[in-house]
Amino acid sequence: MLEFIGLLLLFMVIAAIVAIETRDLLAAVISVTAVGFGVIIAFFYMRAPDVAIVPIVVEVLILVILIRATLRVGLRTFIGNRDFFGMMVTMAMLAVIFLAGIRVFNDFPRFGVPVMARIVDAPSRFYIANGLKETGAANIVTAVLLDYRAYDTLGEATVLFTAIMGAIAVIRKKARKKTTEPEVSEWEE
């Protein structure tokens, strides 16, 4: 069980390195989707079926959008990274962050002990104990998402709507005609 999740994470790390280092953009896009589906399998094994169903749709959508951005006529591939001095500073900073992060993970509880088990009055315990009685939902995740933290979900929908509107506004070719301009539209000619 533990070994399986470890192997899955190792596979995801390798796929991520391939996605970043390969020269073919299409191969990179497909590799990043492999990372995404590894995430989905990990969710299933960590007893999170609700979370595992949503990213299937999300991964496929991201794959389609990225392929649309990648398929260009005459797209030049270029090798090499950014300039040398910046690279050195970046690598030093990455090493420092990595070492500091590893020290933090040493203080974490063992994998398999949830955070709520260590806190006496964690809200998760309350939700699990009273979720069915108070909301009538047998699925506690749904109870949290749509009842206890429903404003969070409303905000999520707002953010998604705003982001998609922004994407449409950026991508649109023609601007809307101003009403103050003299009226010469196509169907009047």
Next chain:
Amino acid sequence: MLYALCFLLFMVGLYGVLVKRNLIKIIISLIIMESAVNVFIVMVGYRKDGIAPILNKTMQHQELVQRAVDPVPQALVLTAIVIGLGVTAMTIAIAMRLYERFGTYDIQEIKRLKG
């Protein structure tokens, strides 16, 4: 150990964001970082030999209270995944617009053309 692997995945994404020149590669690195963070948050709530926080008819309520994994990280990750989709769509739209304007995805060349 598993937390460290997850952190390694995040660091791979961070390396890509900081080092790569291609805009598509940078967006791919952002997606990788997001996946790593989502897996990590679900991992924090995992209980060994736990069950999904869903009650069915054959189960006593007390068993759910004792064995269920943490539902709050799962709900938050569900929100984060959907918002990640919106953010990714926005970044790709901006990248495509930059390609139409400058004819390249190379950020150094874009910087040079703009002056």
